[in-house]
Amino acid sequence: MIPPPNVTGKLHVGHALQSSIQDLLTRWRRMQGYNALWLPGTDHAGIATQLMVERQLATEGTSRRELGRELFLDRMWQWTEQYHGNIREQLDLLGASCDWTRERFTLDAALSHAVREAFVRLYREGLITRGEYMVNWSPKLGTAVSDLEVETKTVQGKLYHVAYPVEGSDERIVIATTRPETMLGDTAVALHPEDERYTHLHGKAAILPLVGRRLPFVADAMVDREFGTGLVKITPFHDPNDFEMGKRHNLPGITVIGLDGRMTAEAGPDFAGLDRFEAREKIVQRLRDEGYLIKIEPHTHNVGHSQRSGEPIEPLVSTQWFCDMRSMADQALAAVRDGHTRLFPDSWDKTWEHWLTNIKPWCISRQLWWGHQIPAWYTEDGRCIVAHSLEEATAEAGTDRLTQDPDVLDTWFSSGHILFFWVARMVMMALHLTEDIPFRAVHLTGLVRDAEGQKMSKTKGNVMDPTELVSEYGADALRFTLASLDSPGRDIPLNRDQIAGYRAFGNKLWNATRFALSRIPAEARVRETIDPAGLAAPERWILSRLSRVAAEVDARFETFRFDEACNRLYHFFWGDFCDWYIELSKPALSGEAPRPRVGDVLLTVLDRALRLLHPVMPFLTEELWQRLPGHEAIHPETICLAPYPRREEGWEDDAAEAGMEALTQVVTRVRSLRTEMGLGPKAKLDLHINPADPSVGRVLQEQAPLSRFLARVETVALGPAPEGARRDLVAGVEIGVTMERVEKTAMSAEERGRLEKELDKLTAEIGRAEDRLSNPEFLGKAPAHVVEGGRAKLAEMRERQVALRSSLGLG
RNA sequence: AGGCCCAUAGCUCAGUUGGUUAGAGCGCUACGUUGACAUCGUAGAGGUCAGCGGUUCAAGUCCGCUUGGGCCUACCA
Numbered sequence: 047m048i049p050p051p052n053v054t055g056k057l058h059v060g061h062a063l064q065s066s067i068q069d070l071l072t073r074w075r076r077m078q079g080y081n082a083l084w085l086p087g088t089d090h091a092g093i094a095t096q097l098m099v100e101r102q103l104a105t106e107g108t109s110r111r112e113l114g115r116e117l118f119l120d121r122m123w124q125w126t127e128q129y130h131g132n133i134r135e136q137l138d139l140l141g142a143s144c145d146w147t148r149e150r151f152t153l154d155a156a157l158s159h160a161v162r163e164a165f166v167r168l169y170r171e172g173l174i175t176r177g178e179y180m181v182n183w184s185p186k187l188g189t190a191v192s193d194l195e196v197e198t199k200t201v202q203g204k205l206y207h208v209a210y211p212v213e214g215s216d217e218r219i220v221i222a223t224t225r226p227e228t229m230l231g232d233t234a235v236a237l238h239p240e241d242e243r244y245t246h247l248h249g250k251a252a253i254l255p256l257v258g259r260r261l262p263f264v265a266d267a268m269v270d271r272e273f274g275t276g277l278v279k280i281t282p283f284h285d286p287n288d289f290e291m292g293k294r295h296n297l298p299g300i301t302v303i304g305l306d307g308r309m310t311a312e313a314g315p316d317f318a319g320l321d322r323f324e325a326r327e328k329i330v331q332r333l334r335d336e337g338y339l340i341k342i343e344p345h346t347h348n349v350g351h352s353q354r355s356g357e358p359i360e361p362l363v364s365t366q367w368f369c370d371m372r373s374m375a376d377q378a379l380a381a382v383r384d385g386h387t388r389l390f391p392d393s394w395d396k397t398w399e400h401w402l403t404n405i406k407p408w409c410i411s412r413q414l415w416w417g418h419q420i421p422a423w424y425t426e427d428g429r430c431i432v433a434h435s436l437e438e439a440t441a442e443a444g445t446d447r448l449t450q451d452p453d454v455l456d457t458w459f460s461s462g463h464i465l466f467f468w469v470a471r472m473v474m475m476a477l478h479l480t481e482d483i484p485f486r487a488v489h490l491t492g493l494v495r496d497a498e499g500q501k502m503s504k505t506k507g508n509v510m511d512p513t514e515l516v517s518e519y520g521a522d523a524l525r526f527t528l529a530s531l532d533s534p535g536r537d538i539p540l541n542r543d544q545i546a547g548y549r550a551f552g553n554k555l556w557n558a559t560r561f562a563l564s565r566i567p568a569e570a571r572v573r574e575t576i577d578p579a580g581l582a583a584p585e586r587w588i589l590s591r592l593s594r595v596a597a598e599v600d601a602r603f604e605t606f607r608f609d610e611a612c613n614r615l616y617h618f619f620w621g622d623f624c625d626w627y628i629e630l631s632k633p634a635l636s637g638e639a640p641r642p643r644v645g646d647v648l649l650t651v652l653d654r655a656l657r658l659l660h661p662v663m664p665f666l667t668e669e670l671w672q673r674l675p676g677h678e679a680i681h682p683e684t685i686c687l688a689p690y691p692r693r694e695e696g697w698e699d700d701a702a703e704a705g706m707e708a709l710t711q712v713v714t715r716v717r718s719l720r721t722e723m724g725l726g727p728k729a730k731l732d733l734h735i736n737p738a739d740p741s742v743g744r745v746l747q748e749q750a751p752l753s754r755f756l757a758r759v760e761t762v763a764l765g766p767a768p769e770g771a772r773r774d775l776v777a778g779v780e781i782g783v784t785m786e787r788v789e790k791t792a793m794s795a796e797e798r799g800r801l802e803k804e805l806d807k808l809t810a811e812i813g814r815a816e817d818r819l820s821n822p823e824f825l826g827k828a829p830a831h832v833v834e835g836g837r838a839k840l841a842e843m844r845e846r847q848v849a850l851r852s853s854l855g856l857g
Numbered sequence: 858a859g860g861c862c863c864a865u866a867g868c869u870c871a872g873u874u875g876g877u878u879a880g881a882g883c884g885c886u887a888c889g890u891u892g893a894c895a896u897c898g899u900a901g902a903g904g905u906c907a908g909c910g911g912u913u914c915a916a917g918u919c920c921g922c923u924u925g926g927g928c929c930u931a932c933c934a
Contacts, residue, residue, distance in 0.1 A: 273933045396861065401930085536862090565893080609870090610871080722901095825914085
């Protein structure tokens with residue numbers, strides 16, 4: 047299922063990442079023959095969407111209140127339909143292979159029904175309740191918001207020290223506050239029970255300046271003696287802590303700030319109607335005038351801000367619907383602890399544990415119109431009926447004079463955002479309502495950041511638009527980049543150079559295919575399988591490599607290591623296939639040194655490589671695959687439904703790999719010797735190779751024309767290098783280069799220096815290996831294969847030492 | 858304040874359960890257009906694996922501390 051993007055939203059790179067990964071998984075499983083469904087859908091995103099339409103209405107000089115609920119909702123639906131197509135279009139652009147016939151919208155009838163069902167059940171079980179509690183109130187949005195929609199920001203504020211007279215004495219105590227406007231709602235002053243400075247105040251009361259209200263002193267251990275004066279004013283209805291303290295000490299509460307962020311009538315005639323921040327100024331002025339203000343200090347503190355609208359959250363007491371998450375959270379905790387649900391990477395287990403252990407009742411009602419209206423009705427005599435429908439409610443109430451609760455449910459009650467918390471809520475809800483685990487594995491990606499590792503944000507102006515990236519680099523390159531960067535537990539620094547690099551990889555696919563199509567014999571075809579018997583070493587080698595890569599990729603996908611899977615595919619295609627196999631195929635295809643079935647092997651490997659890459663690069667692989675002669679034998683229509691290549695054990699061939707590995711290393715070494723000797727590509731060299739392993743020797747002998755072609759030497763002779771040859775040793779093969787046909791003979795000082803340095807390094811390394819191998823502790827405790835490997839390596843280093851000394855004429 | 862994560866080449870990052878000359882891409886240097894590809898090829902330079910200590914025959918990898926980053930959670934009014 048797709049985590050629903052907001053219906054009116056534009057996809058951002060985070061969506062692109064999610065879609066790439068999910069589509070990759072879906073295509074992979076589909077090719078493996080699973081009935082893979084990727085369900086698309088969009089979210090009505092209550093607050094965000096309603097805000098946009100309200101903004102539009104404002105430009106028309108009207109408002110939702112003026113339109114009324116019904117007309118406003120019509121406008122919302124119009125807007126939704128207008129923008130809905132955007133999401134679909136953008137997902138198509140990314141290559142998302144969703145089943146669009148099953149697309150859902152969170153406000154669809156069926157989904158709304160499910161939401162009502164969930165609500166009614168949770169209500170009847172007593173988990174959903176209605177009550178007066180402190181909530182995070184956003185005055186600008188005019189609604190309660192959840193803890194997750196509150197962003198804590200560090201702000202430079204002020205600490206106001208205010209004198210409160212003590213009742214029945216001349217003493218004045220000093221209280222520090224960051225929010226003097228709330229003092230109008232003070233109903234007590236708290237002190238620490240063991241604070242010796244204030245023991246004399248127990249049982250007494252302070253008098254609230256400007257108001258004259260009597261504020262009893264209460265002793266509470268929560269008071270921090272170190273902070274301020276160690277005395278705290280208590281405003282139960284305007285501070286979450288004070289609310290708790292108020293309950294503990296049975297204190298009354300007074301609402302002095304209203305839902306609109308303005309002072310209420312209870313704040314008194316001098317302040318009623320003022321905005322909360324204007325009131326602060328005026329109160330401070332009054333305190334100063336009347337001699338209560340002692341001092342104002344600069345003070346840095348953390349203030350909750352509304353994520354959507356940016357203004358400071360006002361903690362207010364209001365009547366809301368709450369959902370008790372405790373038992374559901376316990377079930378979700380158990381699911382992860384028992385391993386029924388596994389998180390990838392498992393470092394998330396701790397966050398899961400922490401978040402669900404500390405979960406609080408969730409305020410699920412929102413004072414909005416756009417969303418699932420709460421299925422609760424009120425009778426005229428104030429009874430509350432929760433039911434699936436008005437009919438049901440009427441029957442239960444015994445009257446049809448009912449009013450439905452005007453509020454809607456938090457969007458997250460029905461769906462969510464692309465976040466960890468969304469998953470957590472789905473697990474909790476599903477476990478409770480269906481008694482089944484919704485997910486067996488949860489893969490969590492990092493956050494997409496910009497090239498500097500900064501979080502992308504509109505205000506920083508560093509957001510990348512996926513559709514723009516797609517048109518610049520192609521969807522395949524973007525997908526490949528995102529998948530390769532998705533390493534567990536790490537954020538994803540996205541930069542354009544990298545995408546450009548993977549675009550080049552796409553180009554490589556294209557060119558390799560072009561080579562194959564233009565050079566293979568007419569009868570060559572993609573084969574369902576190929577019997578390696580009768581094939582030469584290069585063909586057996588590439589088939590063997592292909593099988594191993596298929597096995598590795600499969601294993602990486604299983605554990606969500608898309609980065610490693612992509613890496614393997616990249617190197618197989620570019621390194622093994624293009625750099626080596628295509629080069630190796632040239633002398634065979636040109637007729638210079640024919641080998642059996644090279645065309646078939648070339649096409650078959652290409653076919654499988656494209657299929658392996660298809661989940662990551664769907665567009666290009668389909669395009670190229672369709673052009674391969676014989677691809678219909680794999681699937682008549684599309685690569686999407688062709689089987690995902692698996693390991694072919696019959697293709698794996700250690701001998702061919704060892705032989706070809708030696709061949710490629712010899713070729714590489716000869717090329718670098720040529721450079722080191724300061725010779726140009728046209729200098730005519732003769733190569734002598736002397737392999738230690740007879741089976742490697744056989745491959746090198748049979749494929750001598752390849753060494754000649756790739757190393758660009760005149761002749762290749764098997765056997766020890768003659769006197770005076772430049773010698774070296776790689777992969778157990780002694781090589782010697784002679785240059786009788788070249789004018790130059792003397793070794794340059796630079797070359798000699800380099801060679802001597804190399805020899806020194808080697809000698810030092812041999813010394814270390816000798817020490818290790820003569821250490822009885824190492825021999826006694828290290829496993830046999832490590833000791834054996836060490837000995838073999840030492841032997842080879844010694845041989846190489848001989849070869850290098852010989853090159854330097856040190857005999 | 859508590860918790861979590863990170864520190865490896867100029868940059869961005871890999872590095873499986875410890876196994877002995879630490880890898881890739883980009884960037885950089887030199888050379889190169891022989892019909893897949895200059896969005897390329899060939900060869901190369903570049904690293905005290907943040908620091909200190911410990912465990913071990915063996916540490917980039919495990920443990921502790923320090924420093925420097927990042928993230929999340931928190932009721933210092």
